[in-house]
Amino acid sequence: MGTGHLHARDADDLLELLRAARSEDPGPVLPWGLLEGLVRLVPCGVVLTCRLLDHRDCRTVVVQGALADGTRGVEHADARALEGPYARLRSPVTGGSRGVRALRRALASPFPRPVDGGGPARAEVVTDVPGELVVPLRSPAGPAAHLLLLRTDDEPFPDRDPSLLELARPHLVEVWAAAERRRAGIPRLTAREWEVLALAAAGLVTDEIAAALCIAVGTARKHAEHIREKCGAHSLAEAAARCLPAGSGPLPPGARDGLGPPGR
Known part of the structure; x- marks a missing residue:
């Protein structure tokens, strides 16, 4: 059209x-x-x-x-x-x-x-x-x-x-x-934060998340810290339980279900 x-x-x-x-x-x-x-x-x-x-x-x-x-x-x-x-x-x-x-x-x-x-x-x-x-x-x-x-x-x-x-x-x-x-009541995370959260929900630890996203381990830790702060959670697992749909897997929700902002 x-x-x-x-x-x-x-x-x-x-x-x-x-x-x-x-x-x-x-x-x-x-x-x-x-x-x-x-x-x-x-x-x-x-x-x-x-x-x-x-x-x-x-x-x-x-x-x-x-x-x-x-x-x-x-x-x-x-x-x-x-x-x-x-x-x-x-x-x-x-x-x-x-x-x-x-x-x-x-x-x-x-x-x-x-x-x-x-x-x-x-x-x-x-x-x-x-x-x-x-x-x-x-x-x-x-x-x-x-x-x-x-x-x-x-x-x-x-x-x-x-x-x-x-x-x-x-x-x-x-x-x-x-x-x-x-x-x-889901907070607004950046596209990269959604990626980190989804990978953590899939069971990856910080080093593995950094490798999967081709970023430094310190950067992955900083993203995790921001996620916990925005979600009011003590851990990424707690943040994922609040923000991610069940069974969403490792793909970033920002790309999958529209709950995250488009782009990076």
């Missing part, structure tokens, strides 16, 4: 919105300022975002919505509330029949996986339904969410809008992952 339809200030406005979102309260799914900014940046009637939670025998959907007039709505519901031809949610923002149909389609769509086993999952903005844009938010082995933008008149979005969202999608994944990290 090309960017030839974008307006002159689109990239600047998008970057400003994303920059602000990274420092905002994470919200139920995404920061509120991000949703409200998207309503203005991609003119539409409502922006919805949702995440599906699995709790043993119960599946819960968390839906967060913002209208063009500034109205907000949040709902935590049994996922079965989205089933059937007359499905509705209680919130007037998230519960209209149009929104429920869009949510049901989004949650039923599988996430494409990366073709090479690394990097963000390859998934473009979905434009199958007129007046509806769906942005899948997922990084490999990490949590997933959907962002939906709906027009109230059911008219198709102009080509500029999905192009802008496709440009924004990798950054939206970062904002979503950062929001998850803050909700879980």
Whole structure:
């Protein structure tokens, strides 16, 4: 999807919105300022975002919505509330029949996986339904969410809008992952610190971590010290138990599940 339809200030406005979102309260799914900014940046009637939670025998959907007039709505519901031809949610923002149909389609769509086993999952903005844009938010082995933008008149979005969202999608994944990290109380580590922590969780000692990362042993010790300080832990094992998903292995979580910052 090309960017030839974008307006002159689109990239600047998008970057400003994303920059602000990274420092905002994470919200139920995404920061509120991000949703409200998207309503203005991609003119539409409502922006919805949702995440599906699995709790043993119960599946819960968390839906967060913002209208063009500034109205907000949040709902935590049994996922079965989205089933059937007359499905509705209680919130007037998230519960209209149009929104429920869009949510049901989004949650039923599988996430494409990366073709090479690394990097963000390859998934473009979905434009199958007129007046509806769906942005899948997922990084490999990490949590997933959907962002939906709906027009109230059911008219198709102009080509500029999905192009802008496709440009924004990798950054939206970062904002979503950062929001998850803050909700879980996981500190912000550097990419190198995530690597050290993941290797320690896999059972490597300091000398082995240094060799694996081609760094000095003293540097590895300094990274370990910073990790313990940021996590409030007495050992790397304690820090790993708090911050790493079970079975994450030696790969750095910053590259695998979006909980760490991108880049180095």
